[in-house]
Amino acid sequence: MSRLSQAKLNTADHISVSVIQSQAHTSQVPQLIPANPSAGGGKALPPSKMKKPSADKDSDEYRQRRERNNLAVKKSRMRSKQKAMDTQQRVNELKEENERLEAKIKLLSKELSVLKDLFLEHAHNLADNVQPPTENVSESDNKLT
Amino acid sequence: MSRLSQAKLNTADHISVSVIQSQAHTSQVPQLIPANPSAGGGKALPPSKMKKPSADKDSDEYRQRRERNNLAVKKSRMRSKQKAMDTQQRVNELKEENERLEAKIKLLSKELSVLKDLFLEHAHNLADNVQPPTENVSESDNKLT
DNA sequence: GTTAATTGCGCAATGT
DNA sequence: TACATTGCGCAATTAA
Numbered sequence: 001m002s003r004l005s006q007a008k009l010n011t012a013d014h015i016s017v018s019v020i021q022s023q024a025h026t027s028q029v030p031q032l033i034p035a036n037p038s039a040g041g042g043k044a045l046p047p048s049k050m051k052k053p054s055a056d057k058d059s060d061e062y063r064q065r066r067e068r069n070n071l072a073v074k075k076s077r078m079r080s081k082q083k084a085m086d087t088q089q090r091v092n093e094l095k096e097e098n099e100r101l102e103a104k105i106k107l108l109s110k111e112l113s114v115l116k117d118l119f120l121e122h123a124h125n126l127a128d129n130v131q132p133p134t135e136n137v138s139e140s141d142n143k144l145t
Numbered sequence: 146m147s148r149l150s151q152a153k154l155n156t157a158d159h160i161s162v163s164v165i166q167s168q169a170h171t172s173q174v175p176q177l178i179p180a181n182p183s184a185g186g187g188k189a190l191p192p193s194k195m196k197k198p199s200a201d202k203d204s205d206e207y208r209q210r211r212e213r214n215n216l217a218v219k220k221s222r223m224r225s226k227q228k229a230m231d232t233q234q235r236v237n238e239l240k241e242e243n244e245r246l247e248a249k250i251k252l253l254s255k256e257l258s259v260l261k262d263l264f265l266e267h268a269h270n271l272a273d274n275v276q277p278p279t280e281n282v283s284e285s286d287n288k289l290t
Numbered sequence: 291g292t293t294a295a296t297t298g299c300g301c302a303a304t305g306t
Numbered sequence: 307t308a309c310a311t312t313g314c315g316c317a318a319t320t321a322a
Contacts, residue, residue, distance in 0.1 A: 066301075066302095069301080069302085070300060072311085073299080073301090074298090076309095079310095080311090084229050084232070087229070087232045091232060091239065097243055098239060104250055108250065108257060112253060112260065115257065115264065214317085215314080216294095217293090218295085218314080221296060222296095294320100295322085297318085298316105299315105300314105302313095303311100304310100305311065306308105306310070
């Protein structure tokens, strides 16, 4: 279990915040947007327990960690996408392989069918001819067309 | 092409910003964090073109749009994940199917092999016996083992 | 033109 | 402690 805080917050409590990257456009100051404009009464969050009102986010170390995590995230997502593509590729390959195999089965079945027919034919011939253990094989045996 | 602004900004220009959800923990004020502390000189972004310094983000309509988009995003991501799972499932199914087909091929091949052997046997027998239209068939003819 | 769907990205919590 | 994953929201873009 996890993400409860966020989900609760943004979805339920409506306490989302947003910031912008500036430069390319808007360029404004980060703004806290209480999606709950109605909350005129109580302060949603007790400003207590703020160890570093100033530092913390400004911390050099914090930024480093963030940056590294961002890289890790990007990496992870790339892998994820690559994996998905590979899986899709695998599906295509397996499909082809399948068709190949089915074709082979079809061919083998056909061959078998032919051979079996030939066998039946011979069996009939034998049934007619193999009678005379002493002197068989005569023109009359010929039942084939 | 797209996302250039963001990529440029955060990655290259280092003008990232961050905000928090508050409540469950930190609960601080949104803070702009110029990853580029060295930029003491020029104002990165001309504060011009701010139509609504106050409203905009507070806009009721804005929140509605955001909320709708958030839902859409969630939906889209769910679908994406589901699709990935389905694809993986498909791979498994195809693999099984493949094995099934290969087994069948093996079986058919075996059958064919047997029948062919029988045929050869018969052929030899015939070669030995069906000869005497006149009387050539002699033991000496037997080249078989 | 509006809305929904996608997509890249950063943050934070959590997993390893 | 570092890196990897994952859920989430934002904004830009694209597709309906």
